[in-house]
Amino acid sequence: MKNKLSFIISCLSVCSLLLTSSCKKEDPVYPDAPKRVYTVAKVPDGTVTFTNSATGKKNATGVARVYLNQLYTKDVTVSFALAGTAAAGVDYTVPPLSVTIPAGSWRADINIAGLNNALQTSKKTVIITLNTATEGFEIGLGYANAYGIFTYTITP
Numbered sequence: 001m002k003n004k005l006s007f008i009i010s011c012l013s014v015c016s017l018l019l020t021s022s023c024k025k026e027d028p029v030y031p032d033a034p035k036r037v038y039t040v041a042k043v044p045d046g047t048v049t050f051t052n053s054a055t056g057k058k059n060a061t062g063v064a065r066v067y068l069n070q071l072y073t074k075d076v077t078v079s080f081a082l083a084g085t086a087a088a089g090v091d092y093t094v095p096p097l098s099v100t101i102p103a104g105s106w107r108a109d110i111n112i113a114g115l116n117n118a119l120q121t122s123k124k125t126v127i128i129t130l131n132t133a134t135e136g137f138e139i140g141l142g143y144a145n146a147y148g149i150f151t152y153t154i155t156p
Contacts, residue, residue: 035137036069037078037101038147039110039130062152064110064128066099069141076101078133080110086124086154091117114154126152 066078079098088094093113101108112126128150130139140148 033070035072035135036141036145037066037076037130037133037137037139038069038141039064039066039080039128039150040147061111061113062126064112064150064152065107066101066110066130067107068101068105068137071104071106072101072135072137074103074135076133076135076137078108078137079131081129081131082126083129084125084127084151086126086152089115091115091120091124091154092126112152120154120156122156124154126154128152 066080068076077098077100081097082088082094086092092115095111095113099108099110110128112128130148133139138145140146
C-alpha cells in the first residue's frame with residue numbers, strides 16, 4: 001500500500017512539474033494576427049474570363065470576392081480602383097468603387113458586368129486594385145501582401 005501511495009505521489013509530482021514548466025512567465029506573448037483584406041475570384045485559378053455578347057456569346061458578369069482574414073464585429077468598407085485595357089462604360093459597366101463586408105461576414109462581391117461592344121476584337125483586361133479598408137484592416141495577405149490586385153479578361 002505504501003509503495004502504491006509513493007508511486008502515485010511520484011506520478012503527480014512529475015505531472016505537476018510538466019504542467020508548470022510549460023507555462024513559464026518567460027514564454028513569449030505573441031501579438032494578434034494582423035487584420036487583412038484580400039481579393040480572389042470565385043474560381044481557383046485566379047482569373048475569370050467573361051464574354052462579349054455582341055459576338056454572339058452570352059453577356060456575363062465577373063465576380064471578384066473580397067475577403068477578411070478574420071471575422072469582425074463591425075462593417076468593413078474596402079475601396080478599390082479599376083484599370084486595364086478595357087474601357088469603362090464601353091467594355092464593362094463600372095461598379096461602385098467600394099464594397100462593404102457586413103459585420104460577422106467573411107466576404108463581399110465586386111461585380112463587373114461585360115457590355116455589348118461590337119468593336120471589340122481582342123482580349124481586354126479589367127484590373128481591380130484594393131486601395132484602403134476601414135476598421136484597421138490592411139490590404140493584402142501573407143508575407144508579400146499578395147492578393148490585393150485581381151485581373152479579369154474580357155474576350156471578344
